[in-house]
Every structure is written in structure tokens, then in C-alpha cells.
Amino acid sequence: MGTITVSSLGKAYKQYRTRWGRLAEWLTPGHKSRHTLKWVLQDISFSVSAGEAVGIIGVNGAGKSTLLKMITGTTQPSTGSVHINGRVAALLELGMGFHPDFTGRQNCYMAGQLLGLSLEEVSRHMSEIEEFADIGDYIDQPVRVYSSGMQVRLAFAVATAVRPEILIVDEALSVGDVAFQRKCYRRIEQFREKGTTLLFVTHDTETVKKICDKALFLQHGRVASYGPAKGVCDAYERILFGGGKPALPATINTAAIVDPSLMSNCELSYGDGRAVIESIWLESPEGHPANVFGSRDNLILKYRVRFTEAVTRIAFAFMIKTRDGVALFGMDTADMPEVKGRSFSAGEKLLLRFEFGNSFAPGTYYINCGIRDDTGDVAVFLHRRIDVVLFRVRADEGTFVKAGMINVPAKFELALE
DSSP states (O other), X not given: OOEEEEEEEEEEXXXXXXXXXXXXXXXXTTSOOOEEEEEEEEEEEEEEOTTOEXXXXXXXXXXXXXXXXXXXXXXXXXXXXXXEESOEEEEXXXXXXXXXXXXXXXXXXXXXXXXXXXXXXXXXXXXXHHHHHOOGGGGGSBGGGOOHHHHHHHHHHHHTSSOOSEEEEOGGGGGSOHHHHHHHHHHHHHHHHTTOEEEEEOXXXXXXXXXXXXXXXXXXXXXXXXXXXXXXXXXXXXXHHHTTSOOOOTTOOOSOOOOTTOOOSOOEEEOOSSEEEEEEEEEOTTSOBOSEEOTTOOEEEEEEEEESSOEESEEEEEEEEETTOOEEEEEEOTTOTTTTTOEEOTTOEEEEEEEEOOOBOSEEEEEEEEEEEOSSSSOEEEEEEEEEEEEEEOOOTTOOOSSSSBOOOOOOOOOOO
């Protein structure tokens, strides 16, 4: 139980030259067709064994979501077939199966039945669903007043209320906050330990390497690679960032890498307004914008500051955190001679530059930046921007860490005594 077999799967959509082409084709079925076929997916074949976790990767438009829809039966294929053995729980689109005018509780019962659960089963697990979603009194409010994060919380809670034999998750989890994402991944890990098969679409290749046995790389609607997760993810990154050319050794950083999908959608900003952090970005040691780094690449953080009032005794600071919010590294300029004791006037503008080494394990990280007033007993922020910049560290030849949050260079020797 919990197996998936995809054979020669393909999906094409009809394209008509005019808005009346479809109607004309219906009215004159014997005449020459008035459409062309746009193939989204072609000749997709792979199998997933019981208990395996498979990540599906590829650029936007590669056909990842369409593939999941055909596997779950919400979209019919043009060619080929899908055979599934086991009960499926799928989280494909935000709020899928939810009616905006019904309450969250009512939608739980409807979505649960769509997933194959009985009313009695949903009622039995309702308290667990409420606890996991953690949306408080909103559970009895219409879904139309929910934020996108609240919708995905409730959708995931319902989809995983009962451990499925097959769990299929599209990129909907990227909408939730980092703490909830970790909560979801923890549940996925628990399901996997009990034998649940996982099919998982994401742009985060480091997550695929950590939780998946295999990966499927889709390119231009076809299978570019399918096999062990690390090898497929490495092939994807070579094509995505290196133009399809072989990757250079990790000790050489000849080009900056920018992944446009690493954009923060959860930034918080506050302060008393005496200064403004206008922009924040990362660069490679060569001075190029970058947000993907090798294990041996130094990172350069820059941000522009504009003062609206005269100030003194301030510190510029930043902090790097995991997606779970765990602080890994932070520093400030409070005791640095370039800043200590210096005053700044209204209208003055600065460009700050921090350069630091890279000891981070492969993964995605968030950066906070702030300007702090230390003149009083309690520090006050003139401006602070939280989770404003993301960056990713790739696994490469310089990666030694197998568990934990830091990557420390290490050596191993084996000798006969």
C-alpha cells in the first residue's frame, strides 16, 4: 500500500486562434480542427515505492503542479495513466475545497469528506485539527476573512488529521510562517517514520535533500532526471545557476548566484522613525548581488540608512536565523571605533558593509537588520527590519556537516595499528 506508478503521462491544452474557434469546432465536428495543442507535460514515467519520499523540482512553468493534479485525479491526462494504491491526502492549492462563505469548522467537515473521511472521523479528530491549525476563534468565522496563512494552516491540519498512506503536498506550505512550516515538516517526518509515502513539490532543494529519498527534475515538461535526491538536486542547480555547464569546484566563486524565489513574504518592520533602513542586500566577495552561496564563500551584507533626526550613541546590527527562528549569529557596531561616540545629523545617509565567514550548514536562512539607540537603560530601535533578506547555502565539496546547524571543516584518518 502507498505506491504510485506513472506511465507515459502527458497533458496538452487546446489553443484557438480566435475566441470563436472553440464554438465553431463544436458546431462543425467533421471539419478540420481549429485548434493547436500546447503540451505542458510529455512522456512522464516514474514509480514511487511504499514509504518513499520523492521531491519534485523545476522552474516555474515546468509542469510540477499539473503533474500533481493528474496524479490526484483533479485533472485528467491527455495520454498515459496513473495507478495509485492507498488512501491519498493532498494539499495542492491554497484553500482547495474550502467555501469562502462557510466557517472554518464547516469547511473541515466538507474537506474531510473530500479526502475520504466520514463525518464521524472528522468529529473525532476535530479537537486535534483545531489545536494544530491554532487559529483560535477564527475556526467559527467565514473562510473569506482568513489570511492566506490561516487558510493553509487549516487546510494542512485537515489533510493530515488522519495519517494517509500517501501524502501529496504542493508549494502551499511556503505561504505559512516559518514556525508553522517547521510544525508541518515535523508532522511529515512523523508520518514518514510510520510508512507514509510522500510526494512533495518545492523550490527548496536543501529540503529535498534532507527529507526525500529521490527527486524528480522536470524541465520543459519532460523528465530531465530521476533518482537519488542529492544527485538530481545538484543537476538541477547546475542547469539553473550554471547554464547547464559542469559546476566549478567550491573553492572558486566566479559568478554571483541569485535565486529569485528567495524573497521574503513575512517581513516585520518597526521603530521610532529617527532613521530608516532603505534597502538591504547580500553580495558575493566579488561585489555581485547574490543570495546563494557555497560552503566556503564569504558573505557580504550591505544596507543603506537615512537619518531623519540627529542622533548619537547608536549601533548598527544584524542577526542571522534559521527558518525556525533560532538565532545563529549576530553582531553590532556598539564598540567599533568607526561608530562609537559618533553623532549623525538629520538627512545624513550611510552605506554599511559587513563581511563574515560562512560556517552555516546547507539550508535557507533569514536576516534581521536594525539601528539601535543605547543612550537609555533600555535599548530602543530607530528602525528594525525582521526576516527581510533570505539566503541559501548549498551543499558542495566543502560540506562536512551531517547533522546540526554549523559546518566545521573536518578531517578523518584511518590507520592500521
